[in-house]
Amino acid sequence: MTPSDWWRRFRSQFEPPAIPDPLWRRALAACPLALRLDPTRQAALRQLATVFLARKRFHALAGAELDERLRLLIAMQACLPALQQGVRALRGWNEVLIYPGEFKVRRSHHDERSGVVSEAEDVLIGEAWEHGPLVLSLTDVWLDLEQPWDGYNVIIHEMAHKLDMLDGPADGVPPLPPGIVRRVWINTFQRAYDDLVAETSRGRETLIDPYAAEGADEFFAVVSEMHWSQPGLLQRSEPAVAQLLTSYYGPSPAPF
Template sequence: MRFVQSLLAWFRAPVPPIDDTLWQQAVSRLPLVRSLDAPRLHYLRQLAAGFLHTKRFHALGGASLDDFWRLVIAMQASLPALPHGPKAFKGWTNVLVYPGEFNVRRNHYDAPTGVVTDRDDTLIGEAWERGPMVLSLADVALDIEAPWDGFNVVVHEMAHKLDMLAGPANGVPPLPSSMNRREWIQTMQRGFDTLSRQVGRGRKTAIDPYAAEAPEEYFAVTSEMHFSQPALLREAAPEVARLLDAFYGPSPAG
């Protein structure tokens, strides 16, 4: 009841309920949520309804986006929010969905030379501070078909959104009062440094080498593993896995 009251207080208006048939269809297709116990599944439904109520979905590039896919995205975005409630969705409104990979043009400034260059990055997901969450629908669908492979684009981008609640992403999201910020920073930094050394030496790593790009990517990639391949994360970085258990709650993968 406390969860529902916090939802109503946050959204300030009645949240339209999710249609029962549509909900059951989505649950049956999403192994990540089928494994939740009844109270967490009930609260996930409340959070997903609030997500759908407050976020605007935009289908771009010819993407075919219906109620089922909007709900699937909302449910997976709500998984990392389960221990944190509606405040996890603060500060942004739009969800942009492309049919597949999309290109983003970036500017790079080289300080020693003063030269600015443009490049196009091909992505499957992106999250902007106080801006949209951007997703490849093909990869959302792939995550449904292969739920335990360590990858989940919606969870990855939602981890960035949680991180950005405290400002620019740096791998240190706002933590519950039960968690120690210094311990988080030291543990995650050690995990990031270890992976960076392994990648730099050309070693094969259990954690996706992309996590060595930056501390914020390390947090997002290990968040994906927490939900979809926690046993491998516990083997590769047990202290990081322990922190993510405390931050997100038990993994639906067991």
């Protein structure tokens, strides 16, 4: 055995198993966001999804059912926002929790004025915890696959939070590549967020989902969904934000 043969054998022990061609083709046909990528980005997505499947543990909860194709479909959409950043964007967490539909989360709220701590249950379709799991509603995962261009995608929304939290608590400013000036990002997003808050507070209809006015972190996640699934609407509403997201994520595969 030559040294190069030994090295290839040694390295193969640590490489994740390849996604079989038939499985990849079936999943690709069912995921319009991935299907419309150019061949180079499709190949990069396949490599990234391979790593995702090897590193993340999937847990089906409350009667949800998962098979290998569904795991791959989730991995593919989760890796789309990470295409530009690569494998390092997947660091810091290990689990994907899948519920069959909406799920409840109990939260504590501290009122700074009164000092009173209250508890309430939120009904969610997705959630991302810093250093914790990615939590998804299977019903909404399927809905996004069936309606890929409606401006919504729960996996991309929650993965935007994951990217945002790579450098600490979510604040709408993820670690940025060298080509994007941090101050430009902050100023552009803050102005767009402030405008949305002002419009929603007046009761006006907005092109961006009013949920984005909940906080700078939610604004980033909502416009990330729009970049991938309805970029034309985002361009009409906030062209400067749309341009920055194209630099950050790469061009949208949406057909308009």
